Amino acid sequence: MKAMKLTAQRQMQMQEVPRPCLSRDTDVLIKMARVGVCGSDVHYFAEGGIGSQRVEYPWTVGHEGAGTVVEVGAAVTRVKPGDRIALDPAQPCGVCDQCLGGRPHTCRHLNFLGCPGQVEGCLAEYLILPERSSYPLPDTMSFEEAAIVEPLSIGLYAISLSVPMKGAKIGILGAGPIGLSVLLPARFQGAERVYMTDKIEARLTLASKAGADWVGNPETDDVAADIARREPEMLDVVFECSGEQEAMDQGVQLLKPGGKLMLIGIPGAANRVSFDINQLRRKEICIQNVRRQNDFVQKAIDMIARKEIDVNIMVTHRFAFDRTQEAFEMVTNYQDGVVKAMVAFGE
Numbered sequence: 001m002k003a004m005k006l007t008a009q010r011q012m013q014m015q016e017v018p019r020p021c022l023s024r025d026t027d028v029l030i031k032m033a034r035v036g037v038c039g040s041d042v043h044y045f046a047e048g049g050i051g052s053q054r055v056e057y058p059w060t061v062g063h064e065g066a067g068t069v070v071e072v073g074a075a076v077t078r079v080k081p082g083d084r085i086a087l088d089p090a091q092p093c094g095v096c097d098q099c100l101g102g103r104p105h106t107c108r109h110l111n112f113l114g115c116p117g118q119v120e121g122c123l124a125e126y127l128i129l130p131e132r133s134s135y136p137l138p139d140t141m142s143f144e145e146a147a148i149v150e151p152l153s154i155g156l157y158a159i160s161l162s163v164p165m166k167g168a169k170i171g172i173l174g175a176g177p178i179g180l181s182v183l184l185p186a187r188f189q190g191a192e193r194v195y196m197t198d199k200i201e202a203r204l205t206l207a208s209k210a211g212a213d214w215v216g217n218p219e220t221d222d223v224a225a226d227i228a229r230r231e232p233e234m235l236d237v238v239f240e241c242s243g244e245q246e247a248m249d250q251g252v253q254l255l256k257p258g259g260k261l262m263l264i265g266i267p268g269a270a271n272r273v274s275f276d277i278n279q280l281r282r283k284e285i286c287i288q289n290v291r292r293q294n295d296f297v298q299k300a301i302d303m304i305a306r307k308e309i310d311v312n313i314m315v316t317h318r319f320a321f322d323r324t325q326e327a328f329e330m331v332t333n334y335q336d337g338v339v340k341a342m343v344a345f346g347e
Helices: 039-047 144-149 149-161 177-188 201-210 225-228 246-254 275-284 296-304 321-332
Strands: 002-008 010-016 027-036 064-072 084-087 126-130 134-136 171-173 191-198 212-217 235-240 254-263 286-289 315-321 340-344
Touching: 002 321, 010 321, 027 084, 027 144, 039 321, 064 126, 064 144, 064 149, 084 149, 126 171, 134 296, 144 149, 149 177, 149 254, 149 296, 171 177, 171 246, 177 191, 177 201, 177 340, 191 201, 191 225, 191 246, 201 212, 235 246, 246 254, 246 275, 254 275, 315 321, 321 340
Parallel strands: 171 191, 171 235, 191 212, 235 254, 254 286, 315 340
Antiparallel strands: 002 010, 027 064, 027 126, 027 340, 064 084, 084 134
């Protein structure tokens, strides 16, 4: 089979590799149909890693995916050959203290698709997943919608850790796929007003169409002053979705006393960030990190299937599998107003 491998920073190559075979009774063999390009994939592509996690070449990235079941192990009951599925890229051990305590997303032995040193990613024609990471799709859902389930589940999890959305005034800093994955369900759950920022005008236009009440560009707008004029008491919760130090600082500015700052964005090569401790202390700001998602995959599937939100608005560009490098270059360089680039395998 063919797999798209990182061979150096900013270099990808299609390589012929052995097709995977079932080795456990709980394994599922999947023929891939769609893979979304994620910001974390781009860090591996452009910078060779995230923090201390460094790529050893060659390596396959990709973790937002959907496909069709080809074969299942003898113990598999959740899916069957021919089923269309969404992937949960996380593969927890199920027996450590974190898994047993209801936190499989922080499993001490977690393997994650496309994460260096863990499990090769899904930018390949075929993939093996454990049964628990395979989620059957209703007939009404497309493969593209299924590939967006992974970022949407992160947005849903972040909302669950924040404040009740009904009547809330919220900020979302970063209007990429994760920011939109917060915006759409926040609106559905009753957020009263949503303020959203990004440095790319095309993304701000998309955020307005998706339901943001106000959008601003931190490079050209006085974001804090503009929001303060509209919300003198400031915001209940801010979701930081860019991983940028400036956005974290602005998030603290925008919060009311007792507000909550949700850190979702990945800072990339930076291992440290900082905060103005006086602002944090005086306003008693709560900072909550968000580590991927915890049991929100099925909820994301159900929300899309019930047409409660439309995630199709995120997909702005599509590429054939053999043009994957072009997709990564586009997302890395923020070209052509890209939000979500989707890689399509031959049907």
